[in-house]
Amino acid sequence: MDGAAVIADALGRINRVLHRAMDGVPAETLNKQPAPGSNSMAWLAWHLCRVQDHHISDLLDVPQLWVSDGWHEKFGMAKDESETGTGHTLEQVAALKVDSADLSLGYADAVFERAKQYLATVTPEGLDAEINEPQYTPLPTVGVRLVSVISDNTQHAGQVMYARGMVQGFGWMNV
Amino acid sequence: MSTIELYADTIRRSDADLHRALDDLSTEDLRNQPAGEGSNPIGWLVWHLTRTRDTISASIAGETSIWESGGWGARFGLEGELPRFAPADVHLFDPKDFATLVGYFDAVAEKSLKIVEGLTDADMTRMVEPTIPGRPAQPVKNRLAIILNDNIQHIGQVSYLRGLIRGHGWY
Numbered sequence: 562m563d564g565a566a567v568i569a570d571a572l573g574r575i576n577r578v579l580h581r582a583m584d585g586v587p588a589e590t591l592n593k594q595p596a597p598g599s600n601s602m603a604w605l606a607w608h609l610c611r612v613q614d615h616h617i618s619d620l621l622d623v624p625q626l627w628v629s630d631g632w633h634e635k636f637g638m639a640k641d642e643s644e645t646g647t648g649h650t651l652e653q654v655a656a657l658k659v660d661s662a663d664l665s666l667g668y669a670d671a672v673f674e675r676a677k678q679y680l681a682t683v684t685p686e687g688l689d690a691e692i693n694e695p696q697y698t699p700l701p702t703v704g705v706r707l708v709s710v711i712s713d714n715t716q717h718a719g720q721v722m723y724a725r726g727m728v729q730g731f732g733w734m735n736v
Numbered sequence: 737m738s739t740i741e742l743y744a745d746t747i748r749r750s751d752a753d754l755h756r757a758l759d760d761l762s763t764e765d766l767r768n769q770p771a772g773e774g775s776n777p778i779g780w781l782v783w784h785l786t787r788t789r790d791t792i793s794a795s796i797a798g799e800t801s802i803w804e805s806g807g808w809g810a811r812f813g814l815e816g817e818l819p820r821f822a823p824a825d826v827h828l829f830d831p832k833d834f835a836t837l838v839g840y841f842d843a844v845a846e847k848s849l850k851i852v853e854g855l856t857d858a859d860m861t862r863m864v865e866p867t868i869p870g871r872p873a874q875p876v877k878n879r880l881a882i883i884l885n886d887n888i889q890h891i892g893q894v895s896y897l898r899g900l901i902r903g904h905g906w907y
Contacts, residue, residue, distance in 0.1 A: 563739060564737055564738065564739050564742045567739055567742055567743070567877070567881075568742070570881055571746075571881065571884055571885065574881065574884075574885040575885075578885075578889065595771065596770070596771070596900055598899075598903070599896075599899065599900060600896070600899075685737075685738070688737045688742075689737055702737065704737035704741075704742060704745075705737075705745070708742060708745045708746045708749060709749065711746055711884065711888075712746055712749045712750045712753065712888060715750075715884065715885060715888035715889055715892065716750070716753065716888055716889065716891055716892025716895060717892055718889055718892070719888065719889025719890055719891070719892035719893045719896075720892045720893060720895070720896040722889065722893070723771070723776075723893045723896055723897075724896070726771070726775065727771045727772070727775065730774070731771075731774040731775050731776070731823040732774065732822065732823040
């Protein structure tokens with residue numbers, strides 16, 4: 562099991578957590594902010610997929626699925642690759658709505674599927690390749706970038722699980 | 737980046753996020769249940785993720801957990817068989833104070849990183865006995881994957897709760 566396979570495994574677990582927390586859950590539950598100003602399940606899932614799509618596309622040097630496959634339209638948002646949710650205001654957080662879990666999970670499956678295809682091509686040496694981002698010293702490597710995606714995405718997946726408990730009652734996992 | 741470095745870097749990076757989320761919290765914050773009755777407070781989440789990492793890394797190394805070897809049971813007032821904290825009684829978990837809770841986490845974080853960094857690629861497929869009776873034995877790589885997934889989800893939950901307590905945009 563090389564490094565790229567470990568990363569693919571971690572992303573697969575994140576995808577399964579999203580399905581477990583969101584499959585068949587009504588849109589109004591997904592869109593509900595569990596507390597004033599807090600991130601909804603829909604916002605959290607969207608944001609983590611945006612981060613994954615952004616970084617994997619960047620490593621592949623191709624347009625993001627967000628714009629190339631029209632996901633921005635399905636979410637009713639602008640065709641803007643820089644829109645990942647980072648720095649959103651309270652109003653922007655509240656404005657993000659999905660019409661069904663299928664939308665959230667459809668985007669999640671699409672970005673994961675492409676990440677898997679990409680990772681199948683990444684060699685151990687490929688993980689050490691430097692990324693040309695001179696604002697960072699030392700330059701980040703492909704491996705470092707992928708580690709950041711796993712850490713970020715797994716944390717947000719955990720937040721989706723917690724938010725579901727808040728809107729639907731704690732202990733839902735053990736039912 | 738070797739597979740071992742990848743595990744270690746991911747854990748280290750996420751642990752730094754946890755420290756950021758815990759920075760300057762009071763004991764009251766650790767007990768607070770901003771999500772209401774039955775919800776896991778920050779204190780319980782940190783204890784639980786630390787216990788999980790402690791038992792998994794000890795099982796990989798074939799050693800005693802820090803919980804036992806470091807006398808942490810006595811410090812938390814939880815000696816002997818540990819209670820199962822269901823939603824109805826998770827508020828009964830006592831994190832004691834910041835220094836105790838984070839002290840246990842830091843001790844386990846340091847030890848578990850040493851264990852991970854001491855592994856070789858050949859260790860990845862070595863079978864490890866279950867930490868929970870009745871569960872199947874698993875290869876080391878599956879145990880490490882659980883640390884990565886379970887632990888880091890809980891770290892994200894701590895950040896979310898800090899947001900509920902301290903307000904949006906604390907990070």
